[in-house]
Amino acid sequence: MRNLQARVAVVTGGASGIGLGLATRFLEEGMKVVIADIDVHGLAVAEAKLSELGDVLAVKTDVARVDSVQALADAAVARFGAVHILCNNAGVGGTQRFDTVGHATWEWTIGVNLWGAIHGCRIFLPILAAQDEAYIVNTASMAGFTSGPYQATYKTTKAGVVALSECLANEFAIEHPNVGVAVLCPAYTATEIRNDERNAPAGHVPRAVADPGLNDRRETVYSTLEQEGISPEDLAALVVDALAERKTHIFSHPEWFDVWQQRVDKVRAQL
Numbered sequence: 686m687r688n689l690q691a692r693v694a695v696v697t698g699g700a701s702g703i704g705l706g707l708a709t710r711f712l713e714e715g716m717k718v719v720i721a722d723i724d725v726h727g728l729a730v731a732e733a734k735l736s737e738l739g740d741v742l743a744v745k746t747d748v749a750r751v752d753s754v755q756a757l758a759d760a761a762v763a764r765f766g767a768v769h770i771l772c773n774n775a776g777v778g779g780t781q782r783f784d785t786v787g788h789a790t791w792e793w794t795i796g797v798n799l800w801g802a803i804h805g806c807r808i809f810l811p812i813l814a815a816q817d818e819a820y821i822v823n824t825a826s827m828a829g830f831t832s833g834p835y836q837a838t839y840k841t842t843k844a845g846v847v848a849l850s851e852c853l854a855n856e857f858a859i860e861h862p863n864v865g866v867a868v869l870c871p872a873y874t875a876t877e878i879r880n881d882e883r884n885a886p887a888g889h890v891p892r893a894v895a896d897p898g899l900n901d902r903r904e905t906v907y908s909t910l911e912q913e914g915i916s917p918e919d920l921a922a923l924v925v926d927a928l929a930e931r932k933t934h935i936f937s938h939p940e941w942f943d944v945w946q947q948r949v950d951k952v953r954a955q956l
């Protein structure tokens with residue numbers, strides 16, 4: 686998908702971080718953009734900033750809820766008449782020992798990270814398939830390909846997003862060849878994900894309370910991504926280039942392939 690001019694993008698998690706970077710770049714490419722986010726204040730701030738670049742619609746959305754994603758699709762079509770790029774990007778993190786994670790936290794993480802992408806793909810597909818050319822970009826993570834300790838909730842959902850995206854890329858190549866699917870797999874990116882618990886449901890126990898023993902580890906992760914991470918702007922540039930080349934996988938940190946390879950080698954050694 687090379688010509689983005691005057692086309693329409695919907696970006697979930699568009700009020701912050703990677704989603705805001707994508708929305709900014711799409712507007713700079715001449716697209717009309719819908720940003721969807723659960724954070725009402727962040728959404729208003731982002732809308733005001735992005736409106737200086739072009740035509741923007743902000744829609745309060747909880748991607749974990751099917752009715753909310755349907756309302757987002759309805760609002761996007763009512764305003765712009767079409768959608769050409771859907772970025773299922775909203776997400777929450779999670780570095781925590783498995784035996785300290787409660788049921789509400791599992792439901793929240795699966796709801797946002799995995800159900801959010803599933804709802805988006807299901808609900809937007811008929812709209813995307815009706816265009817001459819369209820793309821779904823699901824934000825997974827390099828964590829979708831790795832399996833180190835203390836991130837069971839996050840990696841479980843991100844591996845699911847990788848599987849969903851790869852399956853749909855292969856299936857749509859047959860059933861909906863005008864709809865491309867790509868999975869975005871960043872490693873450290875400088876965003877606000879440190880504050881991802883700001884919109885967690887009531888039943889979620891803050892990680893610092895549920896598992897204070899990992900506070901140092903979490904702090905190391907957050908400060909590394911803030912100080913050494915790729916910028917959302919640079920990541921968005923990779924996405925735009927990848928769409929032009931009709932890629933199915935978008936990787937920003939090739940050095941992490943070694944970790945993925947170690948996992949494959951460990952399994953292969955047992956054959």
Ligand SMILES: NC(=O)c1ccc[n+]([C@@H]2O[C@H](COP(=O)([O-])OP(=O)(O)OC[C@H]3O[C@@H](n4cnc5c(N)ncnc54)[C@H](O)[C@@H]3O)[C@@H](O)[C@H]2O)c1
Nearest residue numbers: 698701702703723724747748775776826873874876877878
């Ligand atoms: N930052 C990184 O290093 C990194 C690395 C790999 C993957 N990712 C993924 O990138 C995506 C974006 O995260 P980010 O790093 O930009 O973080 P961020 O916190 O800056 O942005 C995430 C946005 O998602 C929104 N959101 C959360 N729950 C939502 C819900 N239920 N419905 C709608 N919106 C919701 C938040 O309000 C926020 O605006 C996530 O899927 C994350 O897992 C991030």
